[in-house]
Amino acid sequence: MVSVHSYANSRDVADAVARYVIKHQNDALEKGHKFKIAISGGSLGKVLNEGLIANKENFANVKWSNWEVYFSDERLVPLNHEDSNYGLFNEMVLKSLRQRSVELPKVITIDESLLAADGSTDDKIASDYEAKLPESLDLILLGCGPDGHTCSLFPGHKLLSEKRRRIAFLQDSPKPPPRRVTFTFPVLFNSKNIAFVAEGAGKAAVLSQIFEEKDSGLPCELVNKGPVPVTWFVNDPAIQGVPVAATKY
């Protein structure tokens, strides 16, 4: 099932994403286990900061110390590099939590000690991260690139048909940096919930392809067609002219 929630401004998108995240956090904690969430790069860090930290009401409801945070993809650079998705999460979320003396979530990163400048250990980094993944994630938060990519699964790339490995590596990402590790469809389709966050008029063309064309084959469309409930959080310009029935969350 795919649902779409749209808002006029970014603050409202962030608040809705935060309420949705907290709902799934509470569902996981009620079952007596840690909340296992995966996040992406792009503008998601800013959305989480606005919705879960700057919004005081939401902030009071987040049980950070009961979270396990994974990354749906990671660039193969040191964790303090400006391209690192962990680095972004650290900057946008963990730093604010440290400032507020909040007990931090458990954050599961790539093992940067395995990084080699020539990429010869990228396979090993992927296997190592795969071994750290839980069987099923409670929630995966994704972005949607203007070309329809999500995680580091790019249109037409051979990893779209990966059936065995749960974390794969690539050295030919069309978007820099070229070396990355990424969730594959087996991880996405074995999770409990997936949400996309996509904002700005620059997303309208690709969202129209994803929602209108029957078989665009774009990675985001393949996620929509999978077995997991998918929720899109967008702002109005992102779905301008896209024939979807958007509601409020």
Ligand SMILES: O=C(O)[C@H](O)[C@@H](O)[C@H](O)[C@H](O)COP(=O)(O)O
């Ligand atoms: O790995 C990357 O190259 C980016 O992080 C990318 O995947 C990003 O998440 C999407 O392009 C969505 O970007 P926005 O979140 O800015 O819409």
